[in-house]
Amino acid sequence: MKRMILTGAALLLAATACGQQETTPRLPEGTGAPQATESPEDRASPDPGEGDGSGEGGGSGQGARGDGAHVLNMYGDENGFDDQRPVEYVATEFTSFSGLEWPEWTDETASGTGDLYGTWCMDRGCQDEPYEVEVELGDPVDVNGTPYFSTYTITGYDEDMTPEVRQALEDADGGRLSVPTPE
Numbered sequence: 567m568k569r570m571i572l573t574g575a576a577l578l579l580a581a582t583a584c585g586q587q588e589t590t591p592r593l594p595e596g597t598g599a600p601q602a603t604e605s606p607e608d609r610a611s612p613d614p615g616e617g618d619g620s621g622e623g624g625g626s627g628q629g630a631r632g633d634g635a636h637v638l639n640m641y642g643d644e645n646g647f648d649d650q651r652p653v654e655y656v657a658t659e660f661t662s663f664s665g666l667e668w669p670e671w672t673d674e675t676a677s678g679t680g681d682l683y684g685t686w687c688m689d690r691g692c693q694d695e696p697y698e699v700e701v702e703l704g705d706p707v708d709v710n711g712t713p714y715f716s717t718y719t720i721t722g723y724d725e726d727m728t729p730e731v732r733q734a735l736e737d738a739d740g741g742r743l744s745v746p747t748p749e
Contacts, residue, residue: 635713660738676703686738697724
């Protein structure tokens with residue numbers, strides 16, 4: 567009986583997987599980018615209550631509604647998804663963050679620390695060795711009744727981040743975050 571149930575469950579999973587189509591290209595390992603085999607559930611940030619129980623530094627995950635503004639996170643999803651306190655955050659087509667921790671996240675501002683990399687620093691190997699930064703999100707805009715942060719500012723730079731690299735970052739997206747298109 568157990569074998570029959572397990573076989574049925576395996577067939578159901580296989581049939582479900584056949585209907586899914588991934589649009590994210592598979593990139594080489596070590597680029598810091600998501601792999602096409604990840605599902606949205608794998609990419610979602612942890613729930614705010616996970617970890618130390620403080621609700622700080624986790625992430626509410628895909629489509630979550632909670633305290634504070636949101637970001638449009640394109641980590642593994644080119645269309646993006648609603649997120650708060652993301653650990654992995656593709657902010658724009660040019661700029662990404664990883665290993666983020668958010669001691670502050672409100673309706674008006676969010677402050678955190680993590681690693682920064684993007685297309686603007688690929689020639690310097692930043693995908694393998696990202697820059698450690700302090701970041702502040704701000705300027706929330708209302709999109710369909712949900713506030714989204716629309717800008718970011720790097721408030722603390724890695725000592726390896728030269729003025730030329732900082733300028734390349736500024737030239738890439740000017741500190742603007744991607745936000746959803748209003749419906």
